[in-house]
Amino acid sequence: MLKYLLYTFVFFSLPLAAETRVVVFSGSLRADSWNTKLAKEAAYIASKKGATVTYFDLNQYPLPFFNEDIExxxxxxxxxxxxxxxxxxxxxxxxxxxxxxxxxxxxxxxLLDWISRSEDGKDSRSVFKGKKVALMSASTGKSGGSGGLAHLQYVIEKMNGSVIERKISVGRADSQFDADGHLIPSETRSNLAKEIEEAIR
Known part of the structure; x- marks a missing residue:
């Protein structure tokens, strides 16, 4: 089933022990973003491994700047x-x-600042508790945007998430995706699949 704003991928390969639900999103709003392509590729791989994947396009979920007065x-x-x-x-x-x-x-x-808050005043910063979190990045530079992941990991761990040690950064991203938006077969794609496997098992 495919929805434009929030959609679910359901493909099956090797069965998981039980239904595994995965949320995926990109931190970029740019049209034709490499990170959005990477997020969608990760969603595709997770779904092929048997997970039920919900993808959020943050362009479709705008938020005001976090402000306790609004809250x-x-x-x-x-x-x-x-x-x-x-x-x-x-x-x-x-x-x-x-x-x-x-x-x-x-x-x-x-987004992280908003969702770190509680809806009922009881569970602030618990949203990632007990969740495996896979982080990744992509850019046209050699490092693939990896420099920002350490700070992101720090914030996620402050929110009680369990960040997977393996983190994929796709360098020279303008030459790493095919016309359909998939990563070309490479060591990077293989490592991405391994990171996804760690997240959903």
Whole structure:
């Protein structure tokens, strides 16, 4: 089943022990983003391995800048609630993040700030508790945007997520994807598949 804004991939290869739910999103809003391509490739691989994958396009889930005045007067925005609840119901989360000046993108940090909050005042910063989190990046540079992942890992771990040690960075991304948006067969794609395997098993 495919939906435009929030869609679910369901393909089956080797069966998992039980239904494994995975949330995937990219921290980039740019049209034709390499990180969005990477996130969708990760979603595709996870679904081929038997997971039920929900992908969020953050362009379709805009949020105001985090502000406790907004939180106090109107509560958590509905778009943040939607993503937060999906993560709470998932077994694993996959995030592809661009490197902006050695950190994550503003839109990604803002999302994390919102979903780190509690809807009921009881479970702040628990959204990633018990979740495996796979981090990855892509850029046209040689390093593949890897410089921002350390800061992202720090934030996710502050939110009680368990970040997988293996992190994939796709360098020279403009030559790594085919016309359909899939990674070309390579060591990078093989390592990405291994990272996804660690996340969903």
């Amino acid at each position: 106090r007067t109107t509560g958590m925005p509905e778009n943040a609630k939607t993503i937060r609840r999906a993560i709470q119901n998932a077994h694993a989360v996959i995030i592809a993040s661009p490197n902006y000046n050695g950190s994550m993108s503003g839109v990604l940090k803002n």
